[in-house]
Amino acid sequence: MITEAATSKIRVLCIDDHRIVREGIALIIDRQPDMEVVGSAASGEEAVELFHACRPDVTLMDLQLGTMGGVDAIRAIKTDAPDARIVVLTMYSGDEDIFRALKAGAVTYLLKDTLSDDLIRVVREVHRGAQPIGPDVEARLAERAARPHLTPREVQVVELIAQGMRNKEIAAALGISEETAQVHVKNILAKLKVKDRTAVVSVALRRGIIHM
Numbered sequence: 001m002i003t004e005a006a007t008s009k010i011r012v013l014c015i016d017d018h019r020i021v022r023e024g025i026a027l028i029i030d031r032q033p034d035m036e037v038v039g040s041a042a043s044g045e046e047a048v049e050l051f052h053a054c055r056p057d058v059t060l061m062d063l064q065l066g067t068m069g070g071v072d073a074i075r076a077i078k079t080d081a082p083d084a085r086i087v088v089l090t091m092y093s094g095d096e097d098i099f100r101a102l103k104a105g106a107v108t109y110l111l112k113d114t115l116s117d118d119l120i121r122v123v124r125e126v127h128r129g130a131q132p133i134g135p136d137v138e139a140r141l142a143e144r145a146a147r148p149h150l151t152p153r154e155v156q157v158v159e160l161i162a163q164g165m166r167n168k169e170i171a172a173a174l175g176i177s178e179e180t181a182q183v184h185v186k187n188i189l190a191k192l193k194v195k196d197r198t199a200v201v202s203v204a205l206r207r208g209i210i211h212m
Helices: 021-030 044-054 072-078 095-106 115-125 137-148 152-162 167-172 177-191 197-207
Strands: 010-016 033-041 058-061 086-090 108-111
Touching: 010 021, 010 044, 010 086, 010 152, 021 033, 021 115, 033 044, 044 072, 044 152, 058 072, 058 108, 058 115, 058 177, 072 086, 072 095, 086 095, 086 115, 095 108, 108 115, 115 137, 137 152, 167 177
Parallel strands: 010 033, 010 058, 058 086, 086 108
Antiparallel strands: none
């Protein structure tokens, strides 16, 4: 849905897969004399299409959007519009989620429990060209930087562990030897500083390394 927008106002595009969230954000934004929602969408594909259609000043982007997630939508938008100002607004609080979103091109990262006054302040600051990264986000990024990172192959192994696969099944799924799969699991346990496969899944979900 696209609405007519006055050029004097900050034009905001809202992307979230829950209609009640989109409507709630629209109520907050439209109460402001200097802002209005010019479009809303429920999927990553719609987000990219609507961005090109209405060229908002600021885009509020959820990460959990179905087939094309928020990070992929951010990349697609930034490829065509490098100056796009995208604010992630999500429930995902893991350091890997934050890192991926900012690397993809998001200006800043907010959680959905953010107070409405803070959301409005951030939209205004981002519209002015600022990058208002909160202390909690900075702290999580600092923690991530200090940790050993999983390789792409190790992330694949974690995803298969989360599906309940044992080393032999992981090896077959990835086309590697069982011994190599065992080495990957050992390295993952060490990097995540856990002792068993259940803890691997718990930590990986909490940090946003994988999603179920």
